[in-house]
Amino acid sequence: MLAVDISPAGLKKAQKLALKEKVAITTLEANINELILPEKVDIIYSIGTLQYLKPENRKRQFEHFKAFTREGGLHVLFTFIEHPEVEIAPDWGKNEYLYGREELQSYYQDWIMLDTYEYIFDCNSSGIPHRHAARVIIAKKL
Numbered sequence: 001m002l003a004v005d006i007s008p009a010g011l012k013k014a015q016k017l018a019l020k021e022k023v024a025i026t027t028l029e030a031n032i033n034e035l036i037l038p039e040k041v042d043i044i045y046s047i048g049t050l051q052y053l054k055p056e057n058r059k060r061q062f063e064h065f066k067a068f069t070r071e072g073g074l075h076v077l078f079t080f081i082e083h084p085e086v087e088i089a090p091d092w093g094k095n096e097y098l099y100g101r102e103e104l105q106s107y108y109q110d111w112i113m114l115d116t117y118e119y120i121f122d123c124n125s126s127g128i129p130h131r132h133a134a135r136v137i138i139a140k141k142l
Helices: 008-021 055-067
Strands: 002-005 026-029 041-046 069-080 112-123 130-140
Touching: 002 008, 008 026, 055 069
Parallel strands: 002 026, 041 069
Antiparallel strands: 069 130, 112 130
16 A cells, blocks of 8 residues: 655654554655656545646646556545535635536546546634535546
8 A cells, every 4th residue: 555645744644544553554755746656556545635736737647647557446536626606715725726527537538437426515624614515536447
């Protein structure tokens, strides 16, 4: 299992959790905009990361992630999306980028879409009540 994070603190947390759960992991400190997977994987699971992938890097990075996924592999992905009923969150950062409502699944037209859904949820992460719109996909490589 490979755990990737831009933050050394995040990787340390992953290592502690893996040790507690008796799971072997390898960690890699990397920026998602420049991430090169060192080997093929079976599953990519991402939540709270894809909004940091700059729009101009998305096509290239998704092609890389797909190429480095074994046949029959899965991508389980969550990202924040634009939605006409949801304002930008008060704690949204300068280096965070929303996706179009149908954008994420557009990168997977050559894969089997096992599930995809959009939803709106309440959040209080900044101490100010607000809402987010999100997209989840579960896609399988042919």
